[in-house]
Every structure is written in structure tokens, then in C-alpha cells.
Amino acid sequence: MIQRMIQRRAVLLVGSSRPRGTSTSGELGRYLLGRLEPAGFRGSTFLANHLLDDAAIAAFLAAVDAAEIFIISTPLYVDSLPWLVTRTLERLAAHRRAAGAHDGCRCLAIVNCGFPESHHTRTALDICRIFARQAHMEWAGGLGLGGGEAIGGRSLEAAGSMARNVRRALDLTAAAIDAEEPVLEEAVRLMAKRLVPVWLYMLIAEFGWRLRARRNGVLDQLWARPYAVEAGDVSLASAPPGPPDPLH
Amino acid sequence: MRALIMNGAHAGDAEIDAAAAFLRRELEAVGIAAESLCLRDHRLAYCRGCFNCWVHTPGVCRTRDAGRDIARDWIRSDLVVLLTPVTFGGYSSELKKALDRVICLVSPFFVRIGGEVHHRPRYARYPGLFAIGWQDAGDEEEARTFHTLVARNALNMHAPVHGSRVLCRGGDPATGMRELAGSLPIGNWRAA
Numbered sequence: 459m460i461q462r463m464i465q466r467r468a469v470l471l472v473g474s475s476r477p478r479g480t481s482t483s484g485e486l487g488r489y490l491l492g493r494l495e496p497a498g499f500r501g502s503t504f505l506a507n508h509l510l511d512d513a514a515i516a517a518f519l520a521a522v523d524a525a526e527i528f529i530i531s532t533p534l535y536v537d538s539l540p541w542l543v544t545r546t547l548e549r550l551a552a553h554r555r556a557a558g559a560h561d562g563c564r565c566l567a568i569v570n571c572g573f574p575e576s577h578h579t580r581t582a583l584d585i586c587r588i589f590a591r592q593a594h595m596e597w598a599g600g601l602g603l604g605g606g607e608a609i610g611g612r613s614l615e616a617a618g619s620m621a622r623n624v625r626r627a628l629d630l631t632a633a634a635i636d637a638e639e640p641v642l643e644e645a646v647r648l649m650a651k652r653l654v655p656v657w658l659y660m661l662i663a664e665f666g667w668r669l670r671a672r673r674n675g676v677l678d679q680l681w682a683r684p685y686a687v688e689a690g691d692v693s694l695a696s697a698p699p700g701p702p703d704p705l706h
Numbered sequence: 707m708r709a710l711i712m713n714g715a716h717a718g719d720a721e722i723d724a725a726a727a728f729l730r731r732e733l734e735a736v737g738i739a740a741e742s743l744c745l746r747d748h749r750l751a752y753c754r755g756c757f758n759c760w761v762h763t764p765g766v767c768r769t770r771d772a773g774r775d776i777a778r779d780w781i782r783s784d785l786v787v788l789l790t791p792v793t794f795g796g797y798s799s800e801l802k803k804a805l806d807r808v809i810c811l812v813s814p815f816f817v818r819i820g821g822e823v824h825h826r827p828r829y830a831r832y833p834g835l836f837a838i839g840w841q842d843a844g845d846e847e848e849a850r851t852f853h854t855l856v857a858r859n860a861l862n863m864h865a866p867v868h869g870s871r872v873l874c875r876g877g878d879p880a881t882g883m884r885e886l887a888g889s890l891p892i893g894n895w896r897a898a
Contacts, residue, residue, distance in 0.1 A: 475754045507752075533755060535806050537858040538796045541752045545799035573823050581796075581858055584851045589794040656823065660816045667814040670761040681813065682764040683829055685778040 468499045468635075469525040471518075473532025473543040475507040480611035486568050486603070487531035489614045489625065493632035499526070506532075506542035518546070519553045527564050527635050528595065530586055533606065534571035538582050551593040565590035566598040566631070566641065568649075570606030574659040576650040578604065598634070599641025601627060601649040607663060608653045623648040709733050710783040710833070711742040712776070714790035714801025721875055722789050722840060725886055729787060732887050741779060745800045748772040752803050759810035765828060766810055773807035781811050783833040786865075787890065788856075792839035792872060795851025811863065819861065827864045835865035838889055839872045848872075867891065 470491055474481040484505075491501035502525075504518045522528050532543050539547070553559075567586035569579040579602030590597040603624065614621045614628070627649035630642050653659070671677045711729055715722035726742050733740035751769045758768040767773050780786055790801045797805065811832075812825040837856040841848060849872040860868030871889040873882060 475752070507754075535753065535755070536802075536809065537862060538802070538855055540755070541799055541803040541806050544793065544796065544802045548793060548799055551794075575822055578822075578858075581851060581855050584847075584854070585794045585796045588845075588848055588851060592794060660823065664815055667761055670757075671764070674762045676762065676764055679764045680761075680815075681828065684765040685781045685811075686829060687782055 466497070466499045467521070467525045468494050468501045468527045468529060469518075469521045470501060470503045470529045470531060471543065471546060472503060472505050473530065473540050475505075475540075475542060476611065482570050482603075482606040482609045482611050483531045483533050483568070485609065485611060485613055486570065486624070486628070487529060490529060490531075490568070490628045490632060493629055494527075494635060497632070497636035499635075506540070506546050509542075509546050515546070515549055519550060522550060522554075522563065523557075523559070525563055527566060527598065530565070530567040530569075532567075532569055532582075534569055534579055534582050537578070538585055539569075547589050547593075551589060554593045554595075560594050563595050564598040564635075564638075565593070565595040566635065567600040568603070569600065570603040570609075572605075572607050572663075574605045574652060574654075574656045576602040576604035576652075578602075597640075599631075599646070601631065601641065601646060603649050605653045605659050607666075608659060620653050623651045624653075707738040707785075708783045709738050709740040709785040709787060710779050711740060711787045711789065712801060712804060713742060713744045714788065714798040714804070715744070715746070716791065716798060716800060717746055719791065722791065724879075725838070725883075726789055728883050729789075729886060729890070733890070738785070741783075743776065743779075743804075745804050750776075750803050750807070753806035753809070757814065760814040767807055769807075773804070776804050777808050777810050780808055780833065781829055785890070786833045786835050788835070788837040790837070790839050792841045792845075792848055792852050795848045796855055797837075797839075805859075808863070824862055832864040832866065834867040834891065835860045835863060836868065836890055837870045838886060839870070840875050841872055842875055844874055 468491060470487040472484045472487055474483040478484060502521050509515050509518050532539055567583055569582045571578045583600035583602055586600055587597050609617050614625050627645040630645040634641050671680050711726055713726040730740045730742045750772050759766060788801060790798045811828055813828045815826045816823050817826040839852045852872055853870045856870035873885060
């Protein structure tokens with residue numbers, strides 16, 4: 459038993475390029491690794507923006523090779539995974555396929571987005587699930603969080619009662635990982651719960667954008683269209699209307 | 707009419723490179739000025755998620771590189787065509803790096819569309835969005851995810867029309883090229 463506990467390893471890949479303490483993805487992953495420690499897991503954290511050279515990526519690949527659970531915690535970029543994560547997963551999948559890896563490594567993903575609704579993360583979570591299959595990992599499950607900006611990179615403990623469902627979801631997830639079971643539906647449901655009402659989130663977020671623009675002296679330029687062209691230069695107006703999706 | 711072809715093929719992917727050249731010829735044959743960008747040939751920084759393109763230099767990424775040109779060419783096109791190996795149901799890293807850089811084309815402010823929250827358009831008009839992905843082998847789950855992703859991108863990038871196609875590698879080149887041509891709404895423009 460002691461031997462098994464010593465050998466349990468978890469690898470966390472953080473997809474945000476924001477500094478520590480300002481990344482919600484980093485804090486979600488950090489909290490989960492902390493909850494895995496009592497179960498005997500030793501966690502290693504890799505920031506995707508630090509995996510840009512061959513030596514760093516080699517260390518990351520070796521760590522995943524030795525891991526029982528691989529955790530992706532990332533923000534949503536344009537409906538899917540950021541370039542940093544996409545590139546890292548391409549490398550990891552190619553490595554595992556080349557090595558013929560079929561060990562017991564499991565994969566879990568946490569995707570947070572700036573929209574208040576968590577369902578914007580579904581496509582990115584689907585991509586993570588397909589990655590796991592193609593990299594010969596067992597899919598443990600995915601958690602989607604909406605309104606991630608409300609946490610704003612604070613620790614989940616510091617986020618107080620607003621983040622209680624997030625903490626509970628991750629507590630349940632840690633227990634599931636320890637028991638080598640899939641992520642519970644209850645954890646998925648709790649993570650997907652809104653942190654604040656949509657109207658309030660939109661109000662605060664839009665106030666925040668205006669405040670930052672004002673500090674930067676560009677409040678009156680928030681609606682700038684720097685790439686607009688003179689009417690008539692580009693024939694956008696003459697593009698024929700069509701059905702939303704003519705192919706499907 | 708203007709079209710922007712964004713080729714997200716990795717180095718050595720002759721099939722997608724050939725498709726990019728073919729599509730450019732097809733579009734130009736019907737009078738559409740087509741620009742084809744082979745993204746791997748451009749030095750492009752990755753998006754750092756700083757949102758400076760919203761609150762510091764609104765509408766423009768602060769990084770001065772080809773990413774700015776891509777955003778400009780995107781919004782000035784009638785049609786954007788994405789070409790990519792289907793990668794876990796999504797785009798290749800070559801293509802994703804460029805796509806992450808076009809969020810400057812929308813506003814940070816929100817709007818409800820179909821009951822969900824999205825970013826407001828910054829510009830009055832946006833190009834149609836089409837994507838063609840190549841699979842090594844038929845993978846229905848991957849193809850379904852790819853189609854969903856393109857539809858979600860079209861929604862968030864305010865594309866007036868959109869579509870996606872998934873092709874298998876190694877098929878008959880003539881058939882493949884016909885499928886490619888059929889993937890684009892060229893006929894609409896030809897008739898217009």
C-alpha cells in the first residue's frame with residue numbers, strides 16, 4: 459500500500475499563459491492537485507507557455523509517461539483549446555503513439571470560459587476526450603466552468619462562497635480519481651453552475667472593460683474599427699445571402 | 707469579391723497544400739480575388755490572452771507581426787476558408803495559432819444570440835466561414851466535433867454563412883478536388 463501511494467503521480471498541464479496568481483486555469487488545477495495529495499499523489503505542474511523548447515517538452519512527456527492521471531486545465535480560446543495546449547497535445551499524442559503507450563494513464567480536462575454559460579466549453583471538452591482516445595489514455599471525464607473571469611485568477615479559497623460549487627466539484631473529482639473512477643455527474647453539474655447571475659456577470663464584466671480602457675486612455679476608442687475600409691472598396695454588401703449552413 | 711484561404715497544414719502535407727492551390731484557382735476562375743496564406747511560413751506569435759486588443763489598442767493586437775495582417779485580411783474578405791488536418795476534432799496548431807489572434811475583430815461587450823451570451827460584433831459585416839478538414843481515417847466522433855466547432859466559430863465570429871467538410875486522405879484526387887469545389891458557395895457568387 460505504501461509503495462503504491464509513493465508511486466502515484468499526477469501531471470497538470472495549465473493552458474493559460476497568464477502569470478501565477480492571475481490564472482483561473484492554474485488555480486483550478488492547483489486546487490485539484492492539493493486535494494489529491496492526501497491520497498498519495500505527487501503532482502507536477504507544467505505551464506504550456508513554458509513548453510516551447512525541446513528540453514522542456516521532453517521533461518513533460520517523461521512526466522506524463524510516469525503519471526497515473528494527466529489533468530488539462532485550460533481557458534477556452536475561440537471555442538476550443540488555445541494554441542499552446544493544441545500544440546502540446548499534438549506532441550504528446552504523437553509521442554505516445556510512437557511509443558505504443560497503452561498503460562493505465564487517465565486523462566481529465568477542466569475548461570473554463572469567459573462567457574457566463576458553461577456549455578460554451580463543450581466542444582473543447584470533446585476535443586480533449588478525442589485527444590485522450592487517440593493518445594491511448596483512458597478518459598476520466600471533463601468539467602466545464604462558465605464565468606471564469608469572476609474568479610479572476612484568485613485561489614478558490616479566496617474566492618469565498620461564490621466558488622463553493624467549484625470547490626465541491628473538484629473535491630468530488632479528487633475522490634473519483636483516487637478511486638480510479640470516472641468523474642461523477644454531480645461534479646460536472648456543480649462545476650457548470652453559474653457563479654453569479656448572468657445579468658450581474660455581464661454588468662460587472664462590461665464595467666471592467668470600460669474601467670481598463672479608461673485607465674489606458676482609450677475609453678472613447680472601445681468601438682474602433684481599425685480595419686474597416688471605405689464603403690465600396692470591399693464588396694461585402696454584395697455577398698449573396700444564403701442558408702446558415704448550406705452543407706449540412 | 708475577396709476570399710482568404712488559411713492553410714493550416716503542417717510541413718510536408720502535400721495533400722492540403724495542393725488543395726489550397728486548387729481552391730485558389732477555382733475561386734479566381736469565377737472572379738473572386740483569392741489570397742492563400744500558408745500559415746507555417748509566417749512567423750506568428752501566440753495569443754497571450756492579455757485582452758489588450760480590447761482595452762489598450764482596441765481592435766488591434768499589440769503584437770506587431772503577421773497576426774495583424776491576418777485579422778485585417780479576415781475582416782476585409784467576403785469568405786474565409788480554413789484548411790486543416792482534423793486534430794482531435796479541432797484545428798491543427800498551425801491554424802489555431804492564427805485563429806486565436808482574430809479576437810480583436812469582435813468587441814469585449816456581450817450580446818445574447820439565440821439565448822446565449824456572445825461577444826458583440828465590432829464591424830458591420832463579417833465574412834462567411836468555411837472549413838475543410840482532412841482525416842487519416844474515418845472517425846465519426848472527430849468529424850462531428852469538427853462540424854460543431856466550425857458552427858460555433860461562425861456564431862462567435864458573426865459569419866453570415868458557414869459550412870464545413872471532412873475529407874479522408876488518400877482518396878481519388880479528382881474526386882477529392884470535386885468535393886472541395888462543391889464545399890464552397892462558389893455557385894452563389896457565380897450567379898450573383
